[in-house]
Amino acid sequence: MSVVRFWRNQVNRYNLEGTHCNSCDEYFYPPRSMCPTCRREGELESHRFEGKGEIVTYTIIHSAAEGFENQSPYPLAIVKLDEGASLTSPIVADPEEMYIGMRVKPVFRKLGESGDKGMIYYGTKFAPDKND
Amino acid sequence: MSVGIVSYGSYIPRYRIKVEDIARVWGEDAETLKAGLMVSEKSVPDLDEDAATIAVESARAAIENGNIDPVRIGAVYTGSESHPYAVKPTSTIVAEAISATPVMTAADFEFACKAGSATVQSCMGLTSSGMIDLGMGIGADVSQGAPGDALEYTAASGGVAFIMGDNESEPIALIEDTYSFTTDTPDFWRREGSEFPQHGGRFTGEPGYFKHVIGASKGLMEKMGTGPEDYDYAVFHQPNGKFPTRVSKELGFSRDKIEPGMVITKLGNIYSGSCMMGIAATLDQAKPGDRIFATAFGSGAGADAFSIKVTDKMEQFQKYSPKVWDQLKDPVYVDYAKYAKHKGKLKRS
Numbered sequence: 133m134s135v136v137r138f139w140r141n142q143v144n145r146y147n148l149e150g151t152h153c154n155s156c157d158e159y160f161y162p163p164r165s166m167c168p169t170c171r172r173e174g175e176l177e178s179h180r181f182e183g184k185g186e187i188v189t190y191t192i193i194h195s196a197a198e199g200f201e202n203q204s205p206y207p208l209a210i211v212k213l214d215e216g217a218s219l220t221s222p223i224v225a226d227p228e229e230m231y232i233g234m235r236v237k238p239v240f241r242k243l244g245e246s247g248d249k250g251m252i253y254y255g256t257k258f259a260p261d262k263n264d
Numbered sequence: 265m266s267v268g269i270v271s272y273g274s275y276i277p278r279y280r281i282k283v284e285d286i287a288r289v290w291g292e293d294a295e296t297l298k299a300g301l302m303v304s305e306k307s308v309p310d311l312d313e314d315a316a317t318i319a320v321e322s323a324r325a326a327i328e329n330g331n332i333d334p335v336r337i338g339a340v341y342t343g344s345e346s347h348p349y350a351v352k353p354t355s356t357i358v359a360e361a362i363s364a365t366p367v368m369t370a371a372d373f374e375f376a377c378k379a380g381s382a383t384v385q386s387c388m389g390l391t392s393s394g395m396i397d398l399g400m401g402i403g404a405d406v407s408q409g410a411p412g413d414a415l416e417y418t419a420a421s422g423g424v425a426f427i428m429g430d431n432e433s434e435p436i437a438l439i440e441d442t443y444s445f446t447t448d449t450p451d452f453w454r455r456e457g458s459e460f461p462q463h464g465g466r467f468t469g470e471p472g473y474f475k476h477v478i479g480a481s482k483g484l485m486e487k488m489g490t491g492p493e494d495y496d497y498a499v500f501h502q503p504n505g506k507f508p509t510r511v512s513k514e515l516g517f518s519r520d521k522i523e524p525g526m527v528i529t530k531l532g533n534i535y536s537g538s539c540m541m542g543i544a545a546t547l548d549q550a551k552p553g554d555r556i557f558a559t560a561f562g563s564g565a566g567a568d569a570f571s572i573k574v575t576d577k578m579e580q581f582q583k584y585s586p587k588v589w590d591q592l593k594d595p596v597y598v599d600y601a602k603y604a605k606h607k608g609k610l611k612r613s
């Protein structure tokens with residue numbers, strides 16, 4: 133990923149900034165510029181997600197992509213946020229801890245880096261929410 | 265002075281390694297080490313954690329604990345000896361992640377283990393002069409000890425953020441006064457580009473830690489006309505458990521006064537945040553009116569002493585904020601192999 137492309141969406145990744153359609157009351161993450169249901173009648177506003185949600189389904193990644201080798205095995209899950217939007221995210225948990233329906237909260241982590249000399253990419257992952 | 269701590273938050277990674285597991289690898293006697301260092305285990309960062317992610321987590325905890333509007337924060341300063349970039353500030357990452365940007369200032373601090381307390385002093389100056397409304401000072405590190413080096417038993421990870429302000433009704437604890445003692449002393453260093461620090465061995469104790477901690481502590485008490493009997497608690501930088509125990513005795517503070525802040529035994533030395541974490545753990549249990557004496561030390565070398573007085577705002581704050589000692593409970597233990605992988609000492613070819 134290019135530095136510019138990452139940086140443009142940085143605020144979304146850091147703080148789960150998405151969008152909400154006022155016409156049909158649906159939430160989107162990542163943010164959309166048009167509501168797929170209401171199209172032109174849609175009334176989009178930016179929305180910061182609370183970040184709490186639950187695991188809809190997950191898989192364990194054993195052979196990770198370049199730059200993530202040291203992190204495998206790690207769980208990758210579809211997280212449904214409490215407001216409604218779903219997203220795919222690595223989960224900061226041991227594979228044995230994982231189960232469908234587990235409550236999660238957002239955590240700030242390194243998402244990857246471009247080698248030893250390149251940029252470090254930071255953003256949101258999810259972790260088990262033991263107080264929920 | 266009405267300047268003080270308006271909120272604070274801390275973050276400790278959930279992994280720990282026991283002294284036994286490190287000692288086994290190097291064929292050393294764990295019981296002797298544990299008794300000598302007064303440390304039984306230390307925190308280990310996750311594979312995707314560094315000083316910036318730890319700084320962000322502690323900053324977010326401080327915002328949440330005190331229910332602070334981040335827009336009010338006019339400065340974010342992060343003290344660390346493990347900033348992830350050689351050039352590019354950690355503090356801008358933190359500021360963006362807490363939504364304090366863009367009308368604010370930010371910079372990174374470095375002064376071995378006292379970089380965190382230096383940020384707190386800077387925020388005191390900026391807020392009490394009226395330049396900014398609130399200031400955030402952070403100490404965060406993922407510190408490294410070379411494999412087999414004595415420092416490997418204590419070099420740990422964690423972060424603490426203090427939000428400082430000077431609006432009369434706000435602080436949960438006032439900083440009554442501060443005093444620093446600084447000289448050019450080569451007791452510990454790391455050159456640009458080298459992975460692990462070097463230290464002057466036995467040299468680090470007397471002319472480093474003890475001279476500076478005692479210099480700053482005595483200096484502050486003389487300046488204020490106070491003595492150890494005027495304080496309910498005391499916190500001294502914790503490179504191990506022995507140094508703060510000895511220095512508190514020399515200064516005349518009884519053992520029970522330093523106990524609540526002695527996080528080193530279960531946490532290790534988190535460097536820039538070490539003294540701040542001890543202060544946080546002490547504030548967690550302090551009552552309105554209590555006074556805390558605290559001195560941070562950084563190799564190179566210098567010490568910052570603080571006289572802190574808890575206000576009646578503290579009771580409300582304590583109801584909603586997680587406690588440092590609770591964060592030290594229920595860790596996930598890792599063995600040396602996993603620890604080495606986490607600390608990047610073990611790499612795939």
Ligand SMILES: [Zn+2]
Nearest residue numbers: 153156167170
């Ligand atoms: Zn719509």
